[in-house]
Amino acid sequence: MAQFQVMIIGDEILSGRRQDQHFAVALKTLQAHGHQLAGVRYLPDTPAIIVRAFAETLRDGANVISFGGIGATPDDHTRLALATAAGVELVRHLEAAALIEAKFAEQAYPHRIHMADFPDGSSLIPNPVNQVAGAFFRQHALLPGFPSMAWPMLEWVLTTHYQDGALPHVCSVIVPDGREGELVGVMQTLVSDHPTISFSSLPSFGNARHATPHIEFSTTGEKAAAEAAMHDLKAQLDACGLLWFVGK
Structure with a gap:
């Protein structure tokens, strides 16, 4: 059995413009695999706050599932925040870039391609919906905010990177x-x-x-x-x- 912290990132959740759907599904999915939810945080799209949260979980060696903020728009800070907290560079992952180029062709540039930039040393989390991958870095899973993408990606993370446990x-x-x-x-x-x-x-x-x-x-x-x-x-x-x- 492992314990997990969940981070749900986005001003739209904190302002009430969108209702969070991730908490209930994350809890159910973790429990189905014999794991415990140790905590959940709702964070704004504020880089310094996200960096501080990741610095704490990295320091503690926590297992983290993060939802949101890995797109290519100016309010998407999660990828850089994790790299900053870890003290590593944000680098272009060649496999992730190839997937984006294959999916969007010339429309991958100049913006979508930035979704292939992850903390140096990341591995990919496959996205079965549009093939724009998430990242797994030091027990931190960076997932998109879209439920249709994030939830099967969470399932993949738990079956690929963790062994099922037994709840107390x-x-x-x-x-x-x-x-x-x-x-x-x-x-x-x-x-x-x-x-x-x-x-x-x-x-x-x-x-x-x-x-x-x-x-x-x-x-x-x-x-x-x-x-x-x-x-x-x-x-x-x-x-x-x-x-x-x-x-x-």
């Missing part, structure tokens, strides 16, 4: 009419007794999982550890005289 085991229990404030002590004891698991408490006034007010507790981690923590939580809920049922 999750146990959950729903407590109808539970009150978080009255159960903080129970939660603190559980977390203290089971330091290797992740714990969450999600109160709700009613949703698709349970129509009336409730709390959903979950324990996440290695299967035996998550189940042991949930066993102890259920015992504590029983001791408090609370009803519960297993979440699905």
